[in-house]
Amino acid sequence: MELKEFSVNRHVTIRQALEVLEQTGLGLLILVSENGLFERTVTDGDLRRLLLQGVALSDTLESLPKIESIVATEGATRREILDLMNLYSINHIPVINQQGLLVDVLDRKVIDQQILLSTPHMGDAEKSFVEEAFRTNWIAPLGPNVDAFEQELADLVGIKGAAAVSSGTAAIHLALRLLDVGVGDFVFCSTLTFAASSNPIVYQGATPVFIDSEDTSWNMSPYALKKAFYYAEKQGKMPKAVIVVNLYGQSADMDALLLICNQYDVPIIEDAAESLGATYKGKASGTFGKLGVYSFNGNKIITTSGGGMLVSDNLDLIEKAKFLATQARDPAPHYQHSEIGFNYRMSNILAGVGRGQLKVLEDRVNARRAIFHKYQQSLSDIKSINWMPEPDWSYSTHWLTACTIKHDSEIKNVDLLKAFMAEMIEVRPVWKPMHLQPIYKDAMYFTHGDKSVSDDLFEYGICLPSGSNLSEIDVDRVIKVIRKVCATI
Ligand SMILES: Cc1ncc(COP(=O)(O)O)c(C=O)c1O
Numbered sequence: 314m315e316l317k318e319f320s321v322n323r324h325v326t327i328r329q330a331l332e333v334l335e336q337t338g339l340g341l342l343i344l345v346s347e348n349g350l351f352e353r354t355v356t357d358g359d360l361r362r363l364l365l366q367g368v369a370l371s372d373t374l375e376s377l378p379k380i381e382s383i384v385a386t387e388g389a390t391r392r393e394i395l396d397l398m399n400l401y402s403i404n405h406i407p408v409i410n411q412q413g414l415l416v417d418v419l420d421r422k423v424i425d426q427q428i429l430l431s432t433p434h435m436g437d438a439e440k441s442f443v444e445e446a447f448r449t450n451w452i453a454p455l456g457p458n459v460d461a462f463e464q465e466l467a468d469l470v471g472i473k474g475a476a477a478v479s480s481g482t483a484a485i486h487l488a489l490r491l492l493d494v495g496v497g498d499f500v501f502c503s504t505l506t507f508a509a510s511s512n513p514i515v516y517q518g519a520t521p522v523f524i525d526s527e528d529t530s531w532n533m534s535p536y537a538l539k540k541a542f543y544y545a546e547k548q549g550k551m552p553k554a555v556i557v558v559n560l561y562g563q564s565a566d567m568d569a570l571l572l573i574c575n576q577y578d579v580p581i582i583e584d585a586a587e588s589l590g591a592t593y594k595g596k597a598s599g600t601f602g603k604l605g606v607y608s609f610n611g612n613k614i615i616t617t618s619g620g621g622m623l624v625s626d627n628l629d630l631i632e633k634a635k636f637l638a639t640q641a642r643d644p645a646p647h648y649q650h651s652e653i654g655f656n657y658r659m660s661n662i663l664a665g666v667g668r669g670q671l672k673v674l675e676d677r678v679n680a681r682r683a684i685f686h687k688y689q690q691s692l693s694d695i696k697s698i699n700w701m702p703e704p705d706w707s708y709s710t711h712w713l714t715a716c717t718i719k720h721d722s723e724i725k726n727v728d729l730l731k732a733f734m735a736e737m738i739e740v741r742p743v744w745k746p747m748h749l750q751p752i753y754k755d756a757m758y759f760t761h762g763d764k765s766v767s768d769d770l771f772e773y774g775i776c777l778p779s780g781s782n783l784s785e786i787d788v789d790r791v792i793k794v795i796r797k798v799c800a801t802i
Contacts, residue, residue, distance in 0.1 A: 316343075316415055316416075316417070316418065318333075318336075318337060319333060319337045319339055319341065319342055319343055319418065320342070320343045320344075320345045320415060321333060321342050321343070321344060321345070321355070321374065322344065322345055322346065322347060322374075323344065323346075323352075323373060323374045323375050323377065324373055324374075325373060325374060326370065326371050326372060326373055326374075327360055327363060327364065327368065327369070327370050327371075327372060327373075327374065328370040328371060330342060330355065330360055330374060331360055331370075334357060334360070339405060339418070340356060340357060340404075340405070341354055341355070341356055341405050341418070342354070342355040342356075343355070343407055343415055343418065344374065344377065345415060349414055349415070350412075350413045350414060351382075351384065351407060351409045351413055351414065351415045352379070353377075353379065353380050353381075353382045354382040354383075354405075354407060355374070355377065359377065363376060363377065382407065383397060383401045383403060383406060384406065384407045384408070384409045385397060385406050385407070385408045385409070385419065386408070386409060386410075386411075387408055387409065387410040387411070387416050387417075389408070390735035390736055391424055391735065391736045391737045392734065392735045392736070392737055393735070394406060394419055394424050395421070395424050395425055395737070398421050398424065398425075403421075404420065404421040404422075405418055405419065405420055405421070406418070406419050407419075425737075426737070427737045427738070427739065428737065428738045428739060428778045428783070428787050428790060428791065429739045429778065429780065430612065430713065430739045430740065430741060430776065430777075430778050430779065430780070431612040431613075431712070431713060431778070431779055431780045432611070432612070432780045432782060433611050433612075433616045433618070434673075434677060434780060434781045434782040435669070435670075436669050436670060436672055436673035436676075437669070438668070438669035438672050438673075439665065439666045439668075439669030439670060440669070441669070442458055442664075442665030442666070442668045442669050443662055443665040443666060443669075445458075445665065446458055446661045446662050446665050447662075451661045452660070452661060452662060453660050453661060453662075454639075454658065454660070454661075455639075455658060455659075455660075455661060456660075456661030456664070457661070458661045458662070458664035458665040458667075458668055459477050459658070459659055459660075459661055459664040461664070461668055462477050462622075462659075462664040462665075462667045462668050462671070463475040463476065463477050463622070465668060465671050466607070466622055466624070466667075466671060467624060469597075469671060469674070470589075470597035470599060470600050470605075470624065471596070471597055471600060472597075472599075472600045472605070472624045472625065472626055473625070473626045473627075473628055473631075474624065474625055474626070474627070474628045474630075474631030474632075475622050475623065475624045475631065476622065476623045476624075476631050476634040476635050476638065477620065477621075477622055477658065477659035477664055477667070478620065478621045478622065478623060478634075478638055478657045478658060478659055479619065479620060479621065479656075479657050479658065479659055480509075480608065480610070480619055480620060480621045480657075481509060481584075481586040481606055481607065481608025481609075481610065481621035482509040482512070482513060482608075482621070483621055483638070483655065483657040484606040484607070484608075484621040484622060484623040485509065485510065485513045485556070485582065485584060485606050486513035486516055486517070486655070486657075487623055487634045487637055487638060487655070487657060488554075488582045488604040488606060488623060488634075489513050489514060489516075489517050489519070489554065489582070490517065490637060491604065491630050491633055491634060491637075492553060492554045492580055492582070492603070492604070493553065494514065494517045494519045494553045494554055495517055495518055495519060496517075496518035496519065497518070497519070497520075498517070498519040498520070498552070498553040499519065499520050499521075499522055499545065499550055499551070499552040499553065500514045500519050500520070500521055500522070500552055500553055500554050500555070500556060501521075501522050501523075501524050501538065501541055501552045501554075501555040501556070501579075502514060502521050502522070502523060502524065502555070502556040502558070502747065503523070503524055503526070503532065503533045503556065503557060503558035503560075503565075503584070504523035504524060504525060504526070504746040504747045504748045504758060504767050505525075505526045505531065505532075505558070505560060505743070505744055505746050505747075505767040505770060505771070506558040506560065506584065506744055506746075506747060507586075507744055508747065508750065508752075509586070509608075510556055510558050510584045510586075510747075511523075511556070511747050511753070514556070519553065520756070521747070521753065521756055522541060522545075522552065522756065522757045522758070522759070523746070523747050523748040523753070523756055523757070523758045523759070524537045524538050524541055524555075524758075524759050525537040525758070525759060525760045525761040525765055525766050525767050526560075526761065526766045526767045526770060527566070527761050527766060528702070528761075528766055529566075529702055529704050530560075530563060530564075530565060530566055530702065530704055530707065531560050531561070531563070531701060531702070531715075531766075531770060532557070532558065532559060532560050532563065532564070532565030532566065533557050533558070533565045533566075533570055534761035534766065535566060535569035535570055535572075535573060536761055536762070537759045537760055537761045538555070538570060538573050538574075538759070539573055540759045540760075541757075541759040542573060542577055544759070546577075551577060551579065552579055553579070554579060554580050554581070554582055555570070555574050555579055555580070555581050555582070556581075556582045556584055557570055557581050557582070557583050557584065557602065558584040558586075558587075559583065559584065559585045559587060559588035559591065559598050559599070560587060560588075560744075561587055561701060561709070561711070561712050561713045561715050561776070562587055562588050562590070562591050562614070562681065562709045562710035562711050562712030562713065563588060563591060563598075563701070563703065563707050563709035563710075563711075564585075564588055564591055564592070564593035564598040564601075564706075564707055564709075565593075566593075566704070566706070567583075567593050567601040568593075568594070568706075571601060580602065580603035580604075581601065581602035581603060582602050582603070582604050582605075582606065583598075583599050583600075583601055583602035583604070583605040583606065584606050585598050585599030585605050585606060585607055586606055586607060586608035586610075586613070586621070587608070587613065587614075587712050587713075588709075588710060588712065589607045589613070589614055589615065589674065589710070590614055590615075590674050590675070590677070590678040590710045591678075591707070591708055591709050591710045592707075592708040593706055593707060593708075594706045595708075599624060600624065600626075603625065603627065603630075604623060604624070604625045604627075604630060605623070605624040605625065606621060606622070606623055606624075607621060607622040607624070608620075608621050609621060609622070609663075609667055609670070613712070614674065614677050614678065614681065614710055614712050614781070615667070615670035615671065615673070615674050615677060616666070616670060617659065617663040617664065617666045617667040617670065618663060618666060619663070620659050620663050620664075620667060621659075635658070636654070637652070637654045637655060637657075638654070638655055638656075638657035638658045639654065639656075639657075639658055640654040640655070640656060641653060641654025641655075642654070676781070677710075677781040678710045680781035680782075681710055681711045681712060681714075681779055681780075681781050682709075682710065682711050684711070684714060684779055684781075684783060684788060685700075685709075685711035685714045685779070687788055687792075688700075688714050688716075688777060688788070688791070688792065691792045692792060692795060692796075695795065695796075695799055696719070697718055697719050697722035697723075697724045697799065698716050698717075698718060698719070698795075699716060699717045699718075699719060700714075700715075700716045701714075701715040701716060701717075711779065712779065713741075713776040713777070713779045714776065714777045714778075714779045715743060715774055715775070715776045715777075716774065716775060716777070717743075717769075717770060717773040717774045717775070718773050718775070719773070720773065724798055724799055726742065726772070726773060726774075726775060728798055729775060729794075729795065729798055730742070730775070732794050732797065732798045733791075733794055736790065736794050738778060738790065738791055738794060739778060740775055740776060740777055740778065741775070741776045742771065742774060742775060742776075743770050743771050743774025743775065743776060744771065745771050746765075746767040746768065746770075746771055748765075748767075749768065749771070777791055778791055
């Protein structure tokens, strides 16, 4: 709506003012002076009070008292405007520039729109799979959706077997258990990751050793891995497994990492929680290790609201995983257990959601890649930003668009983070490396070079909103904030 459509001056009659109110449906008029300067807001109630005081419908607004209205000044942030709206319980607020001219009238419905980092994006098919589960009363345990989801995912990534579980974390835990990791064992793990990659090592009573990233992929550095193996060999303490994390939708350099691990005969667990849909040299990410893990957490590229999948070409391992994930029940008519198991399986309802989501995986990958490219292209003139690199061998899903701010730049991460918060846009620093976490402060750590690459990525890195359901307008809002911060330096 044009500003002039709800602006009136003191020469209009009360009847005309009421008619404008009626037409705009905003519940608010803006009273402006002859020369367009903002005077005050006028509501239904203000006009009603004039009528009750005996002013006639045909009289003008001359007698309307002068009051201080609640206004926002041009340039105020979304957060400041919303705080004002909340403080005064109002749904519209005029915006006034330095000259006192009305420049906008903001609506709470528009202002109160937060942009989140990555939210669930449902397709069309999920409901029918879930309804089928309800219709057949296959609510729990397990059921046809679980079997089909496992098969469909395995076919999609080109692996022999899959076990659907309650979370990616559960899948990592099972993988460690399947590889017999236990008390006194060491497990190498990428440092630049979410705590769920390494915490299961501790669940098993083993000790994590953290490995730095390389700059070219932000994933595990083969060089740092080699250093860790040399050290372990010297100490006579070889790791039982290596957890390689594929960060933000991008595979690690699997050939280089496999070469090293195979040389020492140590199996890889590929934490592909963030990289379903990505490929490495044309092969699906998550299918390179002895065991691979995907997550269907609500923020992932596809979701079951919460869930995970353990995959492997070794069907015996998958069979054992299913056994362990259902409380390790021995084949007996009564409840008998010869091993400690877990309650880690996925429900038939959630697997129905997963089946629907798998159908749109390719669309979601394309959408996230398009968002990454839009950021990259729209901000290509801003030299302070380095985008997460995508090596030749990688086809990243760009699950999250990640970038770093150049060290010598006058823009600082904290300024960007503050600006995004003020505009109600959720962004996150790059993962805080595990070797810097208080809980892992005593853990051993091997760097890529003299300096730690992951420390740097954490210090200078930011993840931008990347959900496949972001609108063009949302992405433009994010870009505008970056431009605004850059314009101030
Ligand atoms: C790298 C990584 N590993 C593991 C997980 C754990 O997955 P979940 O949340 O499904 O337990 C996540 C995400 O949450 C992750 O980002």
